[in-house]
Amino acid sequence: MNLDWITNNLALIGDLTAAHLWLTLLPTVIGLVLSIPLGYLAFTHRKWYPTIVGGTGLFYTIPSLALFILLPKLLGTQVLNPMNIVVALVIYTVALLTRVVADGLDSVSPDAVQAATGIGFTRAETFFKIQLPIAVPAVMSGLRVVVVSNISIVTMAAVIGIAQLGSLFTMGFTRHLFVPIVVGLVACLLLALVLDRLLVLLGRVMTPWGQKGAL
Numbered sequence: 260m261n262l263d264w265i266t267n268n269l270a271l272i273g274d275l276t277a278a279h280l281w282l283t284l285l286p287t288v289i290g291l292v293l294s295i296p297l298g299y300l301a302f303t304h305r306k307w308y309p310t311i312v313g314g315t316g317l318f319y320t321i322p323s324l325a326l327f328i329l330l331p332k333l334l335g336t337q338v339l340n341p342m343n344i345v346v347a348l349v350i351y352t353v354a355l356l357t358r359v360v361a362d363g364l365d366s367v368s369p370d371a372v373q374a375a376t377g378i379g380f381t382r383a384e385t386f387f388k389i390q391l392p393i394a395v396p397a398v399m400s401g402l403r404v405v406v407v408s409n410i411s412i413v414t415m416a417a418v419i420g421i422a423q424l425g426s427l428f429t430m431g432f433t434r435h436l437f438v439p440i441v442v443g444l445v446a447c448l449l450l451a452l453v454l455d456r457l458l459v460l461l462g463r464v465m466t467p468w469g470q471k472g473a474l
Contacts, residue, residue: 268304298360359401363394
């Protein structure tokens with residue numbers, strides 16, 4: 260394996276990694292923000308639960324490549340516009356996290372909610388100060404799955420020409436080079452591991468009452 264290719268293309272690898280990170284984190288954050296109210300609606304209106312959770316979950320069955328190609332026509336954007344990838348991953352994130360948020364809120368003890376109501380908390384205060392913080396471990400577990408999934412899905416965007424770590428796969432394939440493919444695989448793996456560990460640490464910071472290592 261020609262390791263000189265790596266040293267000669269460090270700048271390229273760094274740029275592709277940064278692009279991959281941006282295309283992963285931006286839709287994940289947006290999807291999380293959208294999933295919280297949807298999950299709350301599914302939790303508070305039980306008759307809507309199958310519709311909201313089932314409906315959003317169906318979006319995850321759409322093949323990523325098909326969605327990447329379809330979105331430019333729906334959004335009126337260019338095929339090579341990275342915003343298509345962001346929107347697609349927002350859809351996938353919402354599809355995965357809506358159920359997680361709803362089930363996480365459902366795991367909160369009714370006694371805790373009643374106690375909050377008893378001391379005068381409004382519904383919004385109860386949600387943000389009691390229910391959502393207690394549901395954090397469940398939501399974080401789902402978020403870790405989403406981040407790893409999004410890192411994998413982003414690589415598919417290389418097929419339509421969006422530059423990120425998946426571009427190393429297509430480069431290696433078209434130029435019959437083995438090293439770029441290995442570098443792309445290792446970089447994606449390391450990115451997933453680093454982000455997963457950061458989410459674990461974030462979860463511990465947000466739940467100081469939890470036992471160490473609970474996540």
